[in-house]
Amino acid sequence: MKEIAILIHEDAVFSTVSGAMDMLIHTNRLFHESGKPLPFKIMLVGEKSENEFLRNPEPYVGYSAIADLKNPDLIIVPAFYGDRGVIPQKHQTLINWMNSMNKKGTEVASLCSGSYFLAEAGLLNGKSCTSHWFDKDDIMSRYPAVNFLSDMVITDDRGIYTSGGAFSSLNLVLYLIDKFCGREIGIWASKMFSLDMDRTSQSHFAVFKGQHQHNDDEILKAQNYIEQNHHQELNIDKIAGHTNMSKRNFIRRFKKATQNTPFEYLQRVKIESAKKALEKGAQNINLLMYDAGYNDIKTFREVFKKITGLTPQDYRKKYSRDIPSFAGIDVYNSIN
Template identity: 45%
Template sequence: MKHISILIPEGEIIQNTIISVIGAYKMFSVVNDYFAARGTKAAFKIELVGDSEEVKLNDGLFSIQPETNFREVKKTDLIIIPPVALNEQSLRANQVFTPWIVQQYNNGAEVASLCIGAFVLASTGLLDGKSCSTHWQAGDKFRSLFPNVKLTTDKVITEEQGIYTNGGAYSFLNLLLHLVEKYCGREIAIYCSKVGQIDIDRNCQSPFSIFMGQKDHIDEPVKQAQHYIENNVTETISVSELARRYGLSKRNFERRFKKATANTPIEYIQRARIEFVKKNLEAGSKNINDVMYEVGYSDRKAFRSAFKKITGMLPLEYRKRYNKDT
């Protein structure tokens, strides 16, 4: 029987914390119920662990009561870290768990973060040099705080050396299914997916992301260039012209742009154009080729390749999924 410790965070608790805690508890309980119905022993001992006797949110409307203080857990097999509020106070409050998480990992436990719980996991240092996913909206903040982690926000699940992370929101259910399959086999994972009506084997969150650009920086010329790009996606834009427009050499402009946005200017232009195309495919009735030409692509193969690289889907697939009139 594997011991699963679902961590109840400290500091400001968000609604997704409760959703993830309940979801994880329910998923592993479904597995236990499956075995119980067949007269076999449970696969998991599930325990809510924390530091406070009760954690509240929404002015006390909801609360979570850990069963055990985490310090009393001397050995566990899996630690689940749910989402936390993304502010300095909350992240600092959850550092109380760091020594315990690291010790358990060094003793053989696996660790899984759900959504922006990745910030707590990354704070332990265990993610340094490893791949990690989190909600696409939190990607820029994560990169600025944890530059030594290989962030891949296009993936729903990452797994490396006994450490697991997942993308945003309800995609944590896919990570839980992945863990069930690893511990109990494919048949049980499929059973849980059917009970929970969850699409199994979903591995990409790119179709759900919205490109908003990284503007949480103080480099004003770069910020102005970002706004110019986003407001002129149907125009021909060269990096040299952008640099001249904002009084910088091309080399200096490219360096500062990459540092501020985590994208090269060319990447940023491409992502802004694809975002424009996505919005047209979602809401408009334009022909795909017309939108392609509008943002400056003349080569269909290059356009399809760029679109799929960013969204994980071909333009026609994307339109069928998100445009209700198709």
């Protein structure tokens, strides 16, 4: 039996706690009804010895203070709401406990933004990780020793597991059930919770935000020029000319500021433009392609699929719908 400790605190996104609990509980229930030993001992773990708000009457779940839980097999860290720089510091006691358990052999898994707790503990140094795509730039800036893979839904690196954003974190719980209980049970859980087995990418969810959070004004000028003129015929020499830099120096500074080469940045801006048109229901792929700045349909399709993981047609089917206008609301920069 694996003892799994799910961290709880007042800033936790409870859907990630309850979602993980539901999947683990139902797996236990399957084993119980089959007359077999339960695979998981599930513990809700917090700093306090009493937590009435999160007390759960479910027979498959226990509650413990961290001081009383000696050696769990796995700790699951939920997502959280709030300032990415403040909340992990607020819960440093939990992070220190998690770190000490890991040194004793306990594996650790994070759901969505729970990866910040792992990064703060140093558990992700030199390891691959993922998180919500919105956090990519911030994590790379705060924790340069982390190999952040924003496109991935799941990472598994030497006993440290991380998941993609929001409800895609349930794919990590499915992965853990499959790993600990075997493929047959993994397939059962996949069907029971309507989750795709072996899903690897979250790239089609991502919104390219432009990486403007740096202090290089000349590169910001180049970024703005690309974003305003991406539909025209642009090349690196032309873009560099707007910054009064040599081509070589421009490419070096651009990569340092944005983590993309100028060419990569241009492609991402073009594809983001195409994605927005497809989301609004654009039917003519060729016209959309020209508006985005491409003149070759094969190249457009290849770049679109490389960046999003979907063909333009599949992306339109997945995200095109009649939606109300939210004029004046920056929905992407309002995400916590």
